[in-house]
Amino acid sequence: MAGLPRRIIKETQRLQADPVPGISAVPDESNARHFHVEVAGPVKSPYEGGTFHLELFLPEEYPMSAPKVRFMTRIYHPNIDKLGRICLDILKDKWSPALQIRTVLLSIQALLSAPNPDDPLDTTVAEAWKRDELGAIAQARQFTKEYAMGNKPPQ
Amino acid sequence: MAGSGQTECVIPRNFKLLRELELGEKGVGDGTLSWGLANDSDITLSDWIGTIIGPPRTAFEGRIYTLKMHCGEKYPDQPPTVQFQTRINLSCVQKDTGVVDPKKVNCLRQWSRNASLADVLAGIRDLMVSKENYKVSQPAEGTTYF
Secondary structure, three states: OOOOOHHHHHHHHHHHHOOOOOEEEEEEOOEEEEEEEEEEOOOOOOOOOOEEEEEEEOOOOOOOOOOEEEEOOOOOEOOEOOOOEEOOHHHOOOOOOOOOHHHHHHHHHHHHHOOOOOOOOOHHHHHHHHHOHHHHHHHHHHHHHHHOOOOOOOO | OHHHHOOOOOOOHHHHHHHHHHHHHHOOOOOOEEEEEOOOOOOOOOEEEEEEEOOOOOOOOOOEEEEEEEOOOOOOOOOOEEEEOEOOOOOOEOOOOOEEOHHHOHHHHOOOOOOOHHHHHHHHHHHHOOOOOOOOOOOOOOOEOO
């Protein structure tokens, strides 16, 4: 792995040796900066029982700039858009090199437990969430059932 | 691939395409080229629509050409496939189908993973102003292949 920054090697080793509960992150065989991620939907959230596939990429400037992350499994959530892009402050202006892949994944897991319709990425979903929270939660459950259960990892 | 990508920073397909999408949404250059997803909820980021405004002082002047571009799973290691929707007489385009022959567009023939959908559109526009094409008579405006 010559040429791969030591920081990335260390983080990768730790993710394997001491994984975050409910999350797996495995580097791609041909690209050590590209991780295949699986997040289990948190209990007591409308995503419970679902397995969500994400991908994470460490750009050249990492850790001076944030990892890039997106959902590959469709999800009904006010802070995640139809293309799987995530609205999360630490992925944007609140990024700090003191954060890690691990912290990013934990924050995404927390975002699933606590959707924030006041800082929306998908405005249609966010409006539904504010207008009729129970209805939106039911819809999120339906999406989880439809797209995140029994789904295979995308290629 | 040399060094199997361990040493250099290789941007994966989807992150490259998301960046291309953002560039397309911002609008680049003089606005004569544009591109975006054919379906805004296509989580696979595979099917794109591009447009080229015909360059001035050519037979294509002022016309708006719509093209379908498909990025397969191997993009950007492999180039997109491209098909005109708007009928056109152009040396790189199959007359009956609108399909672009990759051998006849430099950017597609000598594809590099750093190239983008914008480069493909620019490469096709360059052919419109080339000597062999710029005066060729064109089908009626607004007619399409499909």
